Structures are given as structure tokens and as C-alpha cells.
Amino acid sequence: MILAPQPAKFTPATDIAALPTIGVPVRPADFPRRLLRFRNDRWAETVGLDHLDEDRWIAHFGSFEPLEGSLEQPLALRYHGHQFRVYNPEIGDGRGFLFAQMRDGLGRLMDLGTKGSGQTPYSRFGDGRLTLKGGVREILATEMLEALGVPTSKTFSIIETGEELMRNDEPSPTRSCVLVRLSHSHIRIGSFQRAAAMEDTDLLRALTDYALTRLYGVEPGDDPAAQLLDLVVERTADLAASYMIAGFVHGVLNSDNINVTGESFDYGPWRFTPYWEPAFTAAYFDHQGLYAFGRQAEAIHWDVAQLAIALRQITETEPLVKALERFPDLYSNAVRRRFCWRLGIGFPGEERSGTLLETAVQGMTGDRVMIDRFFFDWRGGQLRNGEARDRYAGEAWADFRDAVDGLANEAATAHPYWDGTEPCSMHIEEVESLWSAIADRDDWSPLYQKVDRIRMMRAAHEGRSSDG
Ligand code: AMP
Ligand code: MG
Numbered sequence: 048m049i050l051a052p053q054p055a056k057f058t059p060a061t062d063i064a065a066l067p068t069i070g071v072p073v074r075p076a077d078f079p080r081r082l083l084r085f086r087n088d089r090w091a092e093t094v095g096l097d098h099l100d101e102d103r104w105i106a107h108f109g110s111f112e113p114l115e116g117s118l119e120q121p122l123a124l125r126y127h128g129h130q131f132r133v134y135n136p137e138i139g140d141g142r143g144f145l146f147a148q149m150r151d152g153l154g155r156l157m158d159l160g161t162k163g164s165g166q167t168p169y170s171r172f173g174d175g176r177l178t179l180k181g182g183v184r185e186i187l188a189t190e191m192l193e194a195l196g197v198p199t200s201k202t203f204s205i206i207e208t209g210e211e212l213m214r215n216d217e218p219s220p221t222r223s224c225v226l227v228r229l230s231h232s233h234i235r236i237g238s239f240q241r242a243a244a245m246e247d248t249d250l251l252r253a254l255t256d257y258a259l260t261r262l263y264g265v266e267p268g269d270d271p272a273a274q275l276l277d278l279v280v281e282r283t284a285d286l287a288a289s290y291m292i293a294g295f296v297h298g299v300l301n302s303d304n305i306n307v308t309g310e311s312f313d314y315g316p317w318r319f320t321p322y323w324e325p326a327f328t329a330a331y332f333d334h335q336g337l338y339a340f341g342r343q344a345e346a347i348h349w350d351v352a353q354l355a356i357a358l359r360q361i362t363e364t365e366p367l368v369k370a371l372e373r374f375p376d377l378y379s380n381a382v383r384r385r386f387c388w389r390l391g392i393g394f395p396g397e398e399r400s401g402t403l404l405e406t407a408v409q410g411m412t413g414d415r416v417m418i419d420r421f422f423f424d425w426r427g428g429q430l431r432n433g434e435a436r437d438r439y440a441g442e443a444w445a446d447f448r449d450a451v452d453g454l455a456n457e458a459a460t461a462h463p464y465w466d467g468t469e470p471c472s473m474h475i476e477e478v479e480s481l482w483s484a485i486a487d488r489d490d491w492s493p494l495y496q497k498v499d500r501i502r503m504m505r506a507a508h509e510g511r512s513s514d515g
Contacts, residue, residue, distance in 0.1 A: 053152025057095030059116030060148040062156055062261050066253055069238065070122030073144050076165030076175065078225070080209030081109035084179075084491065085186055089502075090201045090229050093151045108227045109206040111164065117147040123167035127244055128237030128303025129353055131337055136244055138237070138303055139169030142176060145233055156261050159203060160233050162226040176212050179205075179222035180482050181315070183494060187481070188314040189228075190498055191473045194505035195293035196388060198286060200230040200312035216331070222486075231310045232262050236354045237303030243357035251361050258307050272358040273366035275307070276351075277373070282309025283351050284374050287344040288381030292389050294319050294418040298329035300338045300346040302353045319473045323411040323418055348374045389508070391459025392428040392451075399450070406447035413443030423470035425451065427459035464507035471504040 063069065083105055091097040096114075099107065106112045113119055121144035127136045144167065147159045162185075163177025182205045192199040204227040211220035234254065242250040255271045263278050286309045290297060297304075298316040306312055320327040325341020333339070338346050351374065355367040383400035386407070387393070394400060411421055416438065424435040428451050439448065464471075481497055484490040 052090060052093040054092050055095045055150070055152030057114075058150040059114060060150055060156055061116075061118060062148055062257070063118070063122065063145060065257055065261070066250075068125075068250060069254075070124040070140070070145060071168060072120040073123045073167045074165070075111040075121065075144075075161075076208075076225075078109070078208035078210065078223075080207065081105050082207040082209070083109075083204075084182075084207050084224065085202065085205040087201055087203050087229070090203060094149050094157055094229065104204065105206060108159075108204040109208070109225060111146060111161075114147045114149070114159075117149060118145065121146050121161070121164070123169060124233055124238070125169070125241060126235050126237035126303050127241040128235065128301050129240075129350070130301045130303070131333070132349075134240075135303075136241070137169075137171060140167055141170040141173050142166070146227065155231060155264075158230050158233050160228050160230055162228065163208070163223065164225050174212065176208075176210065176223050177226055178212055178214060178217055179207055179224040179485070180217055182224040182226045183482055183485065184317070184478065185226055185228075185314050186494070186498065187473060187478060187501075188317050190501045190505075191319070192289075192293060192295060192311060194471075194501050194508060195289075195295070196385065196508065197289040197293050197295065198282075198310045200228045200310060203227040203229040228312065230306070230312055231308045232258075232306055234258060234262070234307050235303050236305045236307065236350050236357075237301075239307070239354055239357040240302060243360055246360065248360055251357065255358070255361065262308050270362055270366060272362035273370060276355055276358055276367055276370040279307055279309065279351060279354060280370050280374050281377060283347050284344075284377035285309065285381040285385075286311055287347045288378055288385050290343050291340075291382055292385040294321075294323075294340075296320055296327060296329040296338070296340045297343065298333065298338055300343060300350065302350040305347065305350045307354070318475055321417050321419075321472075321474050322415060323408055344375075344378050348378075389422050390428060391426045391508075391510075392454045392456050395454060402450045403447070406450045410439070410444040410447045414441055417472070419470040419472045423465075426465055427456045428454040431460065431465070459510065461510065462503075462507035464503050471500050473501075 088097045123140040123144045125139045128138055142163055143161045145158055145160050149157055151157050166175035186202045189199050189202045206225050208223045208225055210223035212223050213219045214221055239254055255275050258275050259265050259267050259271055268274050296318050304313045316330040318329040320340045326336055327340040328336045352371055355371055358367055383404055384394055386404045387400055430436045481494050484493045
């Protein structure tokens with residue numbers, strides 16, 4: 048479920064050159080200051096960049112001096128996309144760019160992309176910047192999602208840049224930063240939509256070939272477009288399932304925010320829902336609840352259908368429709384498997400896992416037990432203390448108690464994390480309080496302590512006895 052990082056030697060790549068019209072060369076902004084706030088050595092190790100001293104780190108990820116052998120100049124990537132179901136051909140990297148490519152220890156092609164690195168031809172009226180709060184929120188989202196088994200981009204670096212930004216969703220002026228993310232590609236559904244809108248079938252074919260050979264590592268067969276759609280359906284159905292089991296609401300599931308590798312990225316107004324509430328919405332501007340907690344699978348499926356529409360220009364409709372129709376079943380299977388994974392029990396088959404999930408949701412909604420609390424208390428398929436036993440003694444839990452009976456797995460609670468009394472959560476009040484410590488007192492220690500605690504939970508989910 049979780050891809051274990053493998054240490055690697057730095058192996059630069061320039062595969063994006065196979066798509067010569069996908070981006071335009073741009074220059075990074077010249078920031079007044081560069082203060083390193085976060086570096087992810089755990090993931091830097093997987094691409095051989097953990098050895099950089101602080102000056103070199105800032106030179107590469109704050110001033111964007113090229114990494115030798117990779118891109119000579121950053122590329123602002125072009126794309127279109129449906130935003131809240133409205134087609135927008137005016138977007139593209141407006142405050143970020145592709146900075147570098149490399150291979151990781153597993154041989155995968157990886158990108159380092161930015162957010163807040165300055166204006167580009169796609170900035171429209173935007174300043175090209177990222178608020179420091181936005182950067183801090185991205186650290187929290189990515190660390191938490193990784194710990195909960197969600198395939199996600201990693202926050203690689205956050206450097207505070209000393210500017211004052213004006214925003215209408217934060218008290219302003221507010222502090223600025225530049226983020227670097229490590230991601231398994233930045234090719235979005237919107238990248239294909241742009242090619243389709245221009246009726247550029249050569250570009251559609253090149254994108255399809257790039258995705259198959261360089262991202263998925265497979266040989267293109269007779270019908271590469273249908274082959275790709277099949278893979279995207281599999282990965283995105285699993286992505287949607289992973290959000291549900293994490294209790295995560297991405298907030299902006301626009302087609303330009305869906306990576307064709309099915310890796311989650313681009314965290315704006317995200318939230319974790321405390322309770323299993325399908326109508327829980329993250330973005331204050333999502334008035335219709337289009338991207339509410341319980342509608343995320345539908346939203347992602349809709350986005351993937353837009354990929355199918357784009358691919359229709361280079362293949363027949365029938366195999367594409369077939370691929371799309373696989374989504375609902377793949378999704379519900381993935382939800383069940385991921386449910387058992389987070390609970391720390393072996394997979395007891397499709398039917399029984401379905402009953403487990405249904406009865407757990409019945410309990411969580413009937414008795415208002417928080418999602419994280421539920422998974423923490425029932426870790427390993429059995430309650431571990433009297434207090435927990437009291438919490439689940441009621442009628443609302445009768446069916447779940449029956450369903451889980453006999454599935455206990457002692458090994459799942461070996462890590463000391465499970466000996467605590469409180470699950471590690473990431474609800475909005477805590478996010479705000481971690482940010483307040485920085486905003487009010489420039490105190491970063493609560494944030495760093497939280498990251499340590501999240502990493503402890505990750506190790507506990509991976510079943511290892513120490514953090515790594
Ligand atoms: P997002 O909601 O982050 O996915 O962004 C949607 C589009 O708006 C993308 O094309 C972004 O590059 C662009 N954008 C968002 N914020 C800014 C900003 N501050 N400056 C320039 N472009 C931005
Ligand atoms: Mg975006």
C-alpha cells in the first residue's frame with residue numbers, strides 16, 4: 048500500500064523534452080529573503096539530494112539554480128481544465144513551474160515542481176506567489192496523507208521569501224514562501240484536454256506515449272489511448288478510495304488538478320472531516336458541495352471521463368467507455384481493501400469486508416464517533432481497553448461488533464503509537480493553531496513536533512517498530 052522510499056544516487060533526467068510544446072521556459076522571481084523552513088530529507092534521499100548543505104539547498108530550491116544534467120531552465124507547463132465543471136482554456140502554471148526531473152531508487156521518473164516561484168505567461172491577474180500559510184498547510188496535508196496510505200506528492204522544501212502578500216482569504220498582508228514538491232509527474236488530465244481543444248492529435252499521441260512509457264513503464268500496445276485510460280481509471284479509482292478512508296476532502300477536484308498517474312497533489316482549501324459526513328465540504332467557495340467528502344469518487348470519475356473525451360480524437364469510443372465503466376467497481380473494492388488496511392486486519396474477502404465497512408459507517412454516523420477515533424480504537428480488529436469497550440457498547444455498534452468478531456490481528460498494534468490514548472488527527476482547529484504559533488510568535492516548534500507525530504503514525508501503519 049505504501050511505497051517504501053529507496054535511497055538513490057542523484058540521476059538527472061530530461062524526459063519532458065519528448066513533449067516540446069508542453070511548456071515555456073520561464074525565470075524564477077528574485078526574492079528579498081530566503082529562509083529555509085522545511086526540508087524533506089526522508090524523500091530527498093530517494094532521489095539522491097539529501098547530501099546538499101543548506102546553502103546549496105537554498106541555491107537550488109530558493110534561487111532555482113539548475114540541478115546538473117536536468118532541465119537547464121524551468122518550464123511553466125501549459126494546460127486547460129474544467130474548473131467546477133466549467134471549461135477554462137486560460138490556465139497553466141501561473142505560479143509554478145517544472146524545475147527538474149530525475150529517477151528515483153525504484154527507477155521511476157520524478158519531477159520537482161514549484162508553487163509560488165513567480166509570475167509566468169499564465170498568471171493572468173495573479174502575483175505568482177504562495178502564502179507561507181499555504182506552504183505550511185501543504186506540509187501538513189502531504190505528511191498526513193502519506194501516513195494514511197494516500198498516493199500523494201511530497202512536500203520537498205519550503206523556503207520563506209520575505210514578501211508581503213495581499214489575499215482575501217487570509218489576514219493581509221501575509222507572509223510568502225516558495226514550495227518545491229516531489230511528484231510522480233505533472234501531466235494532468237487538463238494537459239490532454241488542451242491538446243484536444245487544439246485538435247493537436249500529434250500532441251495527444253505524444254502525451255499518451257509519454258504517460259505509458261515514462262510514467263507507467265509499460266510498452267504501448269495496439270490501442271495506446273485505451274490502454275492508458277484503463278491504467279488511469281485503476282489509479283484514480285484507488286485514489287478516490289484512499290481519500291475516503293483517510294477522511295480527506297481535497298476541495299478542488301478540477302480536471303487540471305488530477306495527475307494522470309493518480310497521485311494526489313495541489314493542496315489548497317483541503318480539510319479532514321472529523322465525522323463520516325458525506326456532505327462535508329472543504330472549500331468555502333464550493334457552494335453546491337460539488338467536491339464534498341461523499342462526492343469525491345463521482346467528481347474524479349467525471350474528470351477521467353473528460354480524459355476519455357480528449358482521447359476519442361485518437362481512438363474509438365467503445366474501448367474508452369468500457370474502461371470508464373470499470374471505475375465504480377474498482378472504487379468500491381479499493382475502499383474495502385483500504386478500510387481493512389487502516390484497521391490493521393487481513394482482507395477477509397469482498398463480501399465480509401463490505402459488511403465491515405457498511406456497519407462501521409452505520410456506527411460512526413449513528414453514534415457520532417470520529418473517523419480517526421474509530422480506526423485508532425479498533426486497530427487490529429479488537430478493542431484494547433475498558434474505556435474503548437464502553438464507547439462501542441451501544442446498539443449502533445452491534446452489527447460492527449458481530450462483523451469484526453474473529454478478525455483480531457495482534458501484530459497490527461506492535462508499534463508504541465497504539466499504546467497512546469489519542470489518535471493523530473488533522474482537523475481545522477489544529478491546523479489553525481499550528482499556523483497561529485508561526486504567525487503570532489514565529490514559533491515553528493509545534494509544527495515540527497506535529498510532523499514528528501504524523502511520521503510516528505506512518506511508521507505505526509507500516510507495521511514497523513521504529514520511525515524511518
Ligand atoms: P489552483 O487552484 O492552485 O489549482 O490554481 C488554478 C489556476 O490559477 C492555475 O492556473 C494557477 O497557476 C493559477 N493561480 C492560482 N493562484 C495564483 C497566483 N497567486 N498567481 C498566479 N496564478 C495563480
Ligand atoms: Mg492547480
